[in-house]
Amino acid sequence: MSINVRGTIAVLAGCLAAATGATPAFASANVPIEVPLGGVESALHTDLPELRTEAPVPIPGAPEGPSYSQDHVLPQHTLPRLPVSTDLPATEAGMTVPQLLPTERTDRIGLSTEGSPVHTLTPGASVNPPLSGPRPERLGLPQVSAPQAALGAPDVQAEPGADLAMG
Secondary structure: OOHHHHHHHHHHHHHHHHHHHHHHHHOOOEEEEEEOOHHHHHHHOOOOOOEEEEEEOOEEOOOOOOEOOOOOOOOEOOEOOOEEEEEEOOEEEEEEOOOOOOOOOOOEEEEEEOOEEEEEEOOEEEEEOOEEEEOHHHOOOEEEOOOEEEEEOOEEEEOOOEEEEEO
């Protein structure tokens, strides 16, 4: 084997190793977040709960391509709608509460949310000028029509929910 072939194989092996080493870093679709409450605890002289959750990372999908029609000069969906999806993470927070009455059995309060998928579509737009395409019945001349503009409304689909419990 010549030195050029060995060098090429070494570079390819290094690229493959770097690519496989970088892949697991993006394996999670959420970024962990921890809310630091230590300063509040020392200022108020009380115990506060630990609050940990995750922030969703939106993942864009493939936009709808433009569609062409004989009645329109310009393609429809000139500004395409972009689908974006993510998962809302489950979050739990709880803390102990002091007993105010001796007969009271409430010593803890908690809030929990379930994870749920979120799907969105960004707004889109279509424009059509006041001239149509060539018309064979008019010897190839375009027909004058009213200009048209359309906006695709944004869309959000999710199933969020939360539970507040005392016990």
